[in-house]
Amino acid sequence: MTKSYFIVMILMALVSNTDNFAVGISYGTRKLLIPFVSNIIIALITGIGTLLSMLLGKEISNILDPKEATVLGAGIIIIVGVFIVIKETLRIIKGDKKDEDLKKISNINLDNLGIIGRIPKVLQNPFLADWDFSGCISIGESVILGFALALNNMANGIGAGLAGLNPFATAIFAFVISLLVIWIGIKLGHDYIYNSLGKLSAPLAGVILIIIGIYEMFC
Template sequence: MTWLLIAGFAISSSIDNFGVGLSYGVQRVRIPFTSNALIAAICFIFSLIGIISGAWLAEMLPGILPDLIAFAVLSVIGIRIMIIAFRQQRKHQANVFSEPEKMDFDGSSHISLGEALLLGIALSANALTNGVGAGLLALSPIAIALSAAVGSYITLSIGVGLGAKLAGVQIGKMSVGQFGTFMSGVIILLIAVTRLL
């Protein structure tokens, strides 16, 4: 069960990378190994910070309170992610942190290390909040952070590779990337429910 929870957190933390990768693939923007590795490293750091914070909270709280707070925090995160997926259906003016697929500032068709730094921060917001929830559940910090980082690297690479073929595909009213974001929220909600079982 523990490894299923870790896998769930890893998928949820990195599913946005897949959607962003699809967007880059369509635009023929490449993400070199070093840039993708930097993004994964940032994801690792953010996850670790979140987990340590969550574990500290768990130690401070008595009895079943950590489980109840974990349920509440993860539920809010899951619902928020699902709402974001629905909002993505309507294009609106936003900065690079809410639309990370626009991070190729210089139009060079590849993501430089500087752009990767900003992109990594933008994509690691989920990893940070998910990490707090994982810390409250007393899951292994290294296992969560490593799985999130590896998941980040893999999903971004796969997204870029499949972008040209899948970005135009619709699942209901959602694009593949939006559906992935929505499912990320569903996964987090399912993890939240396990706290009450």
């Protein structure tokens, strides 16, 4: 395993956890807690989600010519990166509507939704993971949040698997990094840090994805 290949895997694991970091920061600003056990569950789901999506990408690559698979995987990574940069930049330009979203949360009833039904809602707004408004993400709530975060990164994993990155090593990195970034995010979760890092973390992740895609396509 070359040094550059090792770095690319770590970068991919970091990118897969950008949402986790942003959630940690935003939870910190709202004084929401994620206990250690809940954090481990989220990290496990993140790691398993990364592994499964990359294995799917690797299976698809077995059908294709190795060069074609690498180019296709790199292309997917670049497209996702461009989409993230555009979407998140537009969100920053339009202004943050999180306070408005929080006002609407109290009017949303999740009691009648099962686990699967709650995941799309949490994808739209991670604060809905705390559906009992206890101020603490329980084990059950961490499962919902973990699945939502993992689903958000499926395209990255498929592209990385197609591009030929090692699924198991990347998944282990994703698990460890998830543990760290959520904890760090919550610790840093005050208004200044949120405004300077929370908003910029997603566009930065898109830029990193574009760089990874270009590297995999031409190196």
